Amino acid sequence: xxxxxxxxxxxxxxxxxxxxxxxxxxxxxxxxxxxxxxxxxxxxxxxxxxxxxxxxxxxxxxxxxxxxxxxxxxxxxxxxxxxxxxxxxxxxxxxxxxxxxxxxxxxxxxxxxxxxxxxxxxxxxxxxxxxxxxxxxxxxxxxxxxxxxxxxxxxxxxxxxxxxxx
Numbered sequence: 001x002x003x004x005x006x007x008x009x010x011x012x013x014x015x016x017x018x019x020x021x022x023x024x025x026x027x028x029x030x031x032x033x034x035x036x037x038x039x040x041x042x043x044x045x046x047x048x049x050x051x052x053x054x055x056x057x058x059x060x061x062x063x064x065x066x067x068x069x070x071x072x073x074x075x076x077x078x079x080x081x082x083x084x085x086x087x088x089x090x091x092x093x094x095x096x097x098x099x100x101x102x103x104x105x106x107x108x109x110x111x112x113x114x115x116x117x118x119x120x121x122x123x124x125x126x127x128x129x130x131x132x133x134x135x136x137x138x139x140x141x142x143x144x145x146x147x148x149x150x151x152x153x154x155x156x157x158x159x160x161x162x163x164x165x166x
Contacts, residue, residue, distance in 0.1 A: 025053060025054025026054065027081060028081045028082060029054065029055055029056045029057050029077075029081065029083055030054055030055050030056075031051065031055045031056050031085075032082060032083050032084045032085060033055070033056040033057070033083060033085045033086070033087065034056060034057040034058075034059065034073075034074055034077040034078070034083045034085070034086045034087075035049070035056050035057070035058050035059070035086075035087050035088075035089060036059045036060075036064055036066065036070055036074070036086065036087070036088045036089070036133070037058065037059075037060055037064045037088070037089040037090070037091075038060065038061070038062065038063055038064040038089075038090065038091055038094060038096075039060045039061060039062055040091060040094065040095070040156075042091075042156045043060075043089065043091055043154060043156075045058050045089060046058075048089065048154055048161055049087075049161075056083075057073075057077045057081065057083060059073045059074065059077075062095070062096055062120070062121075063090070063094055063095075063096030063097075063121060063122070063123065063129070064088060064089060064090045064091070064094075064133075065096070065121045065123075065129070065133065066088070066132070066133035066136045066137055067121070071136075071137070071140055071142060071143070074086055074137065074142075074143055074146075075142040075143065078143060078145050078146050079145065083146070084145075084146060084147045084148070085146065085147060085148045085149075085150075086137055086143070086146055086148070086149045086150075087149075087150050087151065087152065088130060088133050088134060088137075088149075088150070088151040088152070088165075089151070089152055089153075089154050089161070090126050090129065090130045090133075090151070090152075090153050090154070091126075091153060091154040091155070091156050092126070092153065092154070092155045092156050092157065093156050093157070094126065096120070096121065096122045096123060097122070097123060097124070097126055098122065098123075098124060099120055099122025099123075100122070101119065101120050101122055104116075104120055104122075105120075126153060127153065127164055130151045130152075130153060130164050130165065131151070131164065131165060133151065134149050134150065134151045134165045137149045149165075150163070150165050150166055151163075151164050151165040152164055152165075
């Protein structure tokens with residue numbers, strides 16, 4: 001397996017991808033599972049769940065928040081690729097936990113000259129946000145063909161996964 005290390009150009013990334021993806025698996029996930037999780041670099045859902053490339057679809061965003069776009073992606077996963085289970089993995093020490101929305105918007109404007117689109121969706125309680133996300137997916141008519149939606153919290157310091165919503 002190729003380790004990225006420090007890449008200096010997009011052509012380096014393309015060469016690495018060509019080496020890594022030869023003989024890539026099918027687009028349909030073998031485990032019929034889709035995982036929603038945070039973009040945090042410490043979160044490796046394949047390692048956390050003991051899976052390999054091709055086992056699951058992985059949808060990532062800041063915080064692992066269930067947004068309209070997450071539902072869009074899960075709908076494609078379920079309808080087009082037959083996933084029947086969804087698992088949300090949120091985590092401790094998340095940058096979205098306690099996010100000061102006004103402060104973040106101000107810093108974004110100062111740094112980029114533009115305000116980010118829409119709300120950033122920070123949260124104050126990771127367990128409550130996980131439960132809200134699971135409930136939103138369970139009640140989505142677009143995901144009525146999904147058999148199971150569950151959620152866990154990954155402790156980034158202890159490297160443990162705690163089921164919260166079975």
